[in-house]
Amino acid sequence: MNTQQQLNQDQYQGKSNAYLSSSVHAQGVEFAKMQQCIQQNQFKRVLDLGCGAGHVxxxxxxxxxxxxxYDVTPDMVALVCQQAKExxxxxxxGQQGAAEALPFADQSFDCVISRYSAHHWQHVGQAMQEIHRVLKPHGKVIFVxxxxxxxxxxxxxxxTIEMIRDPSHVRDYSLQEWMKFAEYAGFKVEEVEKQALHLDFNSWVARMKxxxxxxxxxxxxxDKVSDVVRQYFEIQADGSFKTEVMYLVLGKTG
Incomplete structure (x- = not known):
């Protein structure tokens, strides 16, 4: 049986160095926002959920x-541990596991951060409830x-293009869907921002092999899509394109 977790592991095993060196993953204005949030709230215990190559x-x-x-792919976790030591x-x-079943005690973390990971999860709603459980009162969750x-x-x-590139892709959720996930899990929406992400086609497909x-x-x-789609994603002659990225901060009340 090929579960979503196994599919994720198969897709990302052996690709950790590509994600470590990826400028898309290593750079971003959101890192400064995360640091500011942690400093302002004096958070001491943080969970990097779906850590990938560990940039967060x-x-x-x-x-x-x-x-x-924390990541479902052992190769990613090993890389982060090695990099942390260096x-x-x-x-x-480092710790390996799935987002839907966090092996941590209730109220273990001040802050949970997940960046470019949730679109691979099998059950985002279940994962959000797990995040709520392990988060301390007045803690915060940051999703990118x-x-x-x-x-x-x-x-x-x-x-469609996401899944052709990477069969472990589940869904890029709309902002409305994210609001439903947050409300259902009991979070309060504190901040929502949109960012533009420009993707170079050749490196985008090469990274995932x-x-x-x-x-x-x-x-x-x-080449075949309508002008509406082409203009929205700013599709270039070489296939490079732009997508919207969400920066979402959720708070847990008492």
């Missing part, structure tokens, strides 16, 4: 007493992820 952990760990880099970030501890669209013509295109026929299919779709 590297940015926030110096401000904390304990940062756990960087002298003794605050970082690619936004889906409430307009079907745009959403169908985005979800997308087969040539998959990349060609994506390029075919890019």
């Amino acid at each position: 952990s590297y940015h926030v760990a110096p401000l904390t007493e304990h940062t756990i880099a 960087k002298g970030l003794t605050q970082i501890q 992820d690619i936004l889906g669209s409430g307009q079907p013509i745009l959403d169908t295109f985005l979800q 997308t087969p040539e026929n998959g990349a060609a299919t994506i390029r075919y779709l890019q």
Whole structure:
């Protein structure tokens, strides 16, 4: 049986170094916002949920007493532990597991951060409830992820090319869907911002080792879509394009 967690592991095993060196993942205005949030609230224990190559952990760990880099892919966790040792970030501890079943006690963390991970989760609603459980009262959750669209013509295109590139893709959720997840789990929405993410096509598919026929299919779709889709995603002649990214801060009341 091929579960979503196994599919994620298969897709990302052996790709950790590509994500470590990826400028898309290593850079972003959101890191300064995360650091500011941790400093202002004096958060000491942070969970980097779906840590990937660990970029969130590297940015926030110096401000904390304990940062756990948590990911479903063992290869990613091993890489973060190695990098943390090389960087002298003794605050970082790696742990492997799924977002829907967090192996931590109730109220273990001051802050949970998840960046470019939730669109791979099998059950975001279940994961949100787990996050709520392990978060301390008055703690905060920060999500950064690619936004889906409430307009079907745009959403169908985005979800399609995402899954052709990476079969472990589940869904880029719309802002409305995120609001429902937050409300259902009992969180209060504190901050919502949108950012633009420009993706170079060649590095985007190379990072995931997308087969040539998959990349060609994506390029075919890019060539055939309507002007509405082409203009919204700012699709370039070489296939590079732009997507919307959400920066979401949720708070847990008492």
